[in-house]
Each structure stands twice: as C-alpha cells, then as structure tokens.
Amino acid sequence: MAPGLLDLVHLTTWAVCAVIKLPQLVAVLRAGSAWGLSLSSLLLELAGYLVFLRYQIYYGYPLETYLEYPIIIAQDVILIYCIMHFSGKARRALFYAVIFWGSWYMLTLQKWIIDLAMNLCTFVSAASKLVQLQHLWQNKDSGQASALTWGMSVYTSAARIITTVMTTNDLVVLIRFIIMLILNIWVTATILHYRKTRKTD
Incomplete structure (x- = not known):
C-alpha cells in the first residue's frame, strides 16, 4: 500500500505544480496589474526554490521528490517578469537573472556552501511568505493575489511532508x-479574509 500511496502523492503533487502559478498569472494578466503581490516575496520564493532544487540534485535524491521544482521555477520566473512589467521595472529582470544564474553555480562549489544554503533556505522561503503576509496586511487588500495558487501550495507542502x-x-x-x-x-x-472583507464593503 505504501508504494501505491507514495506514487499517488507524487503524481498529484506534479499535477498540481504543473498549474500552481497559472491562477495567479491569469489574475495578473487579466487585471493588467500586480496589486496585492509582493515582488520581494516572489524573489525570495524563487531563491528558496533554486537552493532547494540544487540541494536535491547535489545529494542525488530521487527525481520524483523534486521533479515539480523546475516547473514551479519556470512559472515563478514568468510571474516575476509580469509583475516587473506591470510595475514598470522590467529592466531589472536581466539583473536578477544574472544574480540567480550565478548563484546556481556557486552553490555547489563546496559541500559546506550547499549545506549552509539549504539550512538558510527554510528561512528564505519562510521570509518570502512573511513578506507577502506583511504586504497583504499593509494594503488590507488581497488585490490580485490568488487564493487558489496559495491553496495549491498548501496541498503540495502537505504532500511533500508525506x-x-x-x-x-x-x-x-x-x-x-x-x-x-x-x-x-x-x-x-489572509487572502480569503481580505477578499471577504472587500466583498462586504
């Protein structure tokens, strides 16, 4: 039973991750605005994903335990570019691309670097969520933030615990x-709370 359950969890995680950022992308593109989304949060999230993926590859973990990360990273990059575009900061995209690309290679120059990066990765990823929360609290509006995207993130986190x-x-x-x-x-x-508040106003 356990191998069947494991396969099911892997499969559903990959399926969810294949479209995880699409609701967010659709919301941003439809609105022509990135209101409610924090660019800093997404950049931190991307950094966390890159470190995590590099760590998994470095230690030779089974592909099925991290297969979704390249897909999520690609979606994050597109979303970040859209946010930069709608915020008038598209020119910064190349700068961030160079930083992330260089970091990808530097992470595995020494074993201690990737180990340290992975230990810090949890803090970076947590910071990305906290920055988004702070952005929501500050604006008291969920704007274009997609509850569906975040809800799918809840599922994938739970699945990856298993x-x-x-x-x-x-x-x-x-x-x-x-x-x-x-x-x-x-x-x-928080997104659902502010969405409900907005509807009742």
Missing part, C-alpha cells in the same frame, strides 16, 4: 515543508 518521510527522511527538508505548510495556510487564510 513523501519526505517515506523516501529521504531528511530532517532539514521535513522541517522546511512543515514550516511552509503553516505559512501557506496563513497566507491563504
């Missing part, structure tokens, strides 16, 4: 997913 326990049992990775689950629930609830 797959981590069943495959690698890496404590650092497990703690990361538990923290991400809690923060994703918090962001989703």
Whole structure:
C-alpha cells in the first residue's frame, strides 16, 4: 500500500505544480496589474526554490521528490517578469537573472556552501511568505493575489511532508515543508479574509 500511496502523492503533487502559478498569472494578466503581490516575496520564493532544487540534485535524491521544482521555477520566473512589467521595472529582470544564474553555480562549489544554503533556505522561503503576509496586511487588500495558487501550495507542502518521510527522511527538508505548510495556510487564510472583507464593503 505504501508504494501505491507514495506514487499517488507524487503524481498529484506534479499535477498540481504543473498549474500552481497559472491562477495567479491569469489574475495578473487579466487585471493588467500586480496589486496585492509582493515582488520581494516572489524573489525570495524563487531563491528558496533554486537552493532547494540544487540541494536535491547535489545529494542525488530521487527525481520524483523534486521533479515539480523546475516547473514551479519556470512559472515563478514568468510571474516575476509580469509583475516587473506591470510595475514598470522590467529592466531589472536581466539583473536578477544574472544574480540567480550565478548563484546556481556557486552553490555547489563546496559541500559546506550547499549545506549552509539549504539550512538558510527554510528561512528564505519562510521570509518570502512573511513578506507577502506583511504586504497583504499593509494594503488590507488581497488585490490580485490568488487564493487558489496559495491553496495549491498548501496541498503540495502537505504532500511533500508525506513523501519526505517515506523516501529521504531528511530532517532539514521535513522541517522546511512543515514550516511552509503553516505559512501557506496563513497566507491563504489572509487572502480569503481580505477578499471577504472587500466583498462586504
């Protein structure tokens, strides 16, 4: 039963991640605005995803435990560019691309670098969620923030807790997913709260 459950969790996680940022992209493109979204949050999120992917590859973890990350990263890059475009900051995209590209290679120059980066990755990823929360609280409006995208993030975090326990049992990775689950629930609830508040006004 466990291998069947594991396969199901992997499959559903990949399916969700294949479209995880699409509701957010559609909302931004339809509105022609990135109101409610924090560029800093997305840049931190992207950094966290890149470190996590590099760590998984470096240690030779099974492909099925991180296969969704290249897909999420590609979607994040597109979303970040859209936000920069609608915010009039599209010229900065090349700068960020160079920084992220260089960091990708520097992470594995020494084993201690990737290990340290992975330990910091949880803080970076958590910071990305906290920055988005702060942005929502400050504006008291969810704007174009997609509750569906964040809700799917809740599912994938929960699913990856299961797959981590069943495959690698890496404590650092497990703690990361538990923290991400809690923060994703918090962001989703905040978006829904402000959406409800906006409808009742």
